[in-house]
Amino acid sequence: MLLKNPGFCRDVAKRLKAAFPLATVVPLTRSSTWGAVALAMGMPVPPRTAPKPRRASKPSKSTAGSDSGGSIGSDGGKEGSPALSPLASTPAGATNFEVLTSLRDSPTERRNPRSLHLDTMPLPEAVDLMLDEESRVPAAIGRERESLVRVIEAVIRSFQNDGSLFYIGAGTSGRLGVLDASECPPTFRAPREQVQGIIAGGQRALWSAVEGAEDDAAAGADAIRHRNVGKNDTVIGIAASGRTPYVWGALTEAKARGAVTVILCFNPAVKTVLAENPDAFQPDHVIAPDLGPEVLTGSTRLKAGTATKQVLNLLTTLAMSRTGKVVSNLMIDLNPSNVKLRDRAQRILRDLTGESLDTARAALEASGWVVKAAYEALLKNSGPQRQR
Numbered sequence: 001m002l003l004k005n006p007g008f009c010r011d012v013a014k015r016l017k018a019a020f021p022l023a024t025v026v027p028l029t030r031s032s033t034w035g036a037v038a039l040a041m042g043m044p045v046p047p048r049t050a051p052k053p054r055r056a057s058k059p060s061k062s063t064a065g066s067d068s069g070g071s072i073g074s075d076g077g078k079e080g081s082p083a084l085s086p087l088a089s090t091p092a093g094a095t096n097f098e099v100l101t102s103l104r105d106s107p108t109e110r111r112n113p114r115s116l117h118l119d120t121m122p123l124p125e126a127v128d129l130m131l132d133e134e135s136r137v138p139a140a141i142g143r144e145r146e147s148l149v150r151v152i153e154a155v156i157r158s159f160q161n162d163g164s165l166f167y168i169g170a171g172t173s174g175r176l177g178v179l180d181a182s183e184c185p186p187t188f189r190a191p192r193e194q195v196q197g198i199i200a201g202g203q204r205a206l207w208s209a210v211e212g213a214e215d216d217a218a219a220g221a222d223a224i225r226h227r228n229v230g231k232n233d234t235v236i237g238i239a240a241s242g243r244t245p246y247v248w249g250a251l252t253e254a255k256a257r258g259a260v261t262v263i264l265c266f267n268p269a270v271k272t273v274l275a276e277n278p279d280a281f282q283p284d285h286v287i288a289p290d291l292g293p294e295v296l297t298g299s300t301r302l303k304a305g306t307a308t309k310q311v312l313n314l315l316t317t318l319a320m321s322r323t324g325k326v327v328s329n330l331m332i333d334l335n336p337s338n339v340k341l342r343d344r345a346q347r348i349l350r351d352l353t354g355e356s357l358d359t360a361r362a363a364l365e366a367s368g369w370v371v372k373a374a375y376e377a378l379l380k381n382s383g384p385q386r387q388r
């Protein structure tokens with residue numbers, strides 16, 4: 001478990017070194033169970049005896065129906081295990097976001113007058129309609145530029161202070177957060193814990209709807225506690241309608257822990273409700289583009305999904321570009337894990353240093369295919385005249 005969670009592994013190693021300064025902490029090369037196997041192999045084998053017959057018995061109430069082997073979902077809870085009591089795990093001040101979760105009139109739920117005949121519209125017209133609706137997304141996002149800049153600056157500060165960016169959402173919103181988080185390690189050689197996606201309902205919710213998961217505010221708070229979110233982190237809740245209890249529960253817990261909190265939604269009424277209810281929970285930043293109704297009423301995988309992806313692209317790309325992961329417009333720290341990316345790594349070094357592809361490849365091989373290290377080595381060897 002430790003080796004598959006590098007952030008947790010580093011934290012444990014740090015704590016062990018603090019408690020035992022002379023200790024050497026070395027990750028195991030294979031499962032610790034092999035220690036038991038080695039001991040067992042050295043033990044004498046006892047003679048076999050016939051087992052005594054046992055009377056069948058009913059399982060006790062304490063073990064009947066238990067699920068000690070439930071898989072851990074990406075929301076931090078055990079799938080298949082009983083849900084925690086909301087009263088036992090409600091985040092501090094949870095009732096302060098009820099006014100937000102009771103929002104009803106979201107643009108995402110309205111009917112689009114342009115698509116009332118979608119089911120009978122000639123396909124060429126339907127294609128043009130959907131593309132035209134999608135083309136309105138960038139302008140709507142652009143009207144939120146000031147809020148976007150402030151959030152990007154917050155993410156940059158988190159990265160500079162060894163903090164993390166967390167996305168949390170349900171359904172399509174949660175899936176898109178997980179998608180963006182999963183793209184950061186190969187694109188920027190970012191540690192897996194630096195950008196994390198949390199989806200209501202856990203891992204299964206990535207491909208299958210988990211009934212009622214988005215309505216559980218306490219589960220959202222639990223997910224934040226499970227990840228030990230703190231003051232150096234930024235937590236972005238994604239909720240197309242702006243009313244998802246799971247998201248608001250998570251944001252409330254995150255703010256109580258000192259993290260920067262952001263709500264990304266497509267319901268401008270959220271801003272009005274927050275302004276009119278100063279006693280309600282207030283996230284640090286609100287990004288709420290007005291996209292209008294979807295072509296297919298309520299299907300937020302359409303314009304809302306497109307807008308979510310564009311916003312998340314902005315956040316991570318620009319934050320990484322300000323924290324040493326980009327030189328010019330090139331991914332100076334990508335992870336060249338396949339042939340295509342190794343070819344790209346060579347071209348990046350060629351374009352930045354003016355060296356040949358052969359020289360670039362040699363530098364990459366010498367650095368173990370760490371692009372940034374190879375770049376710095378080439379700059380050191382070639383002198384300042386070749387630096388961009």
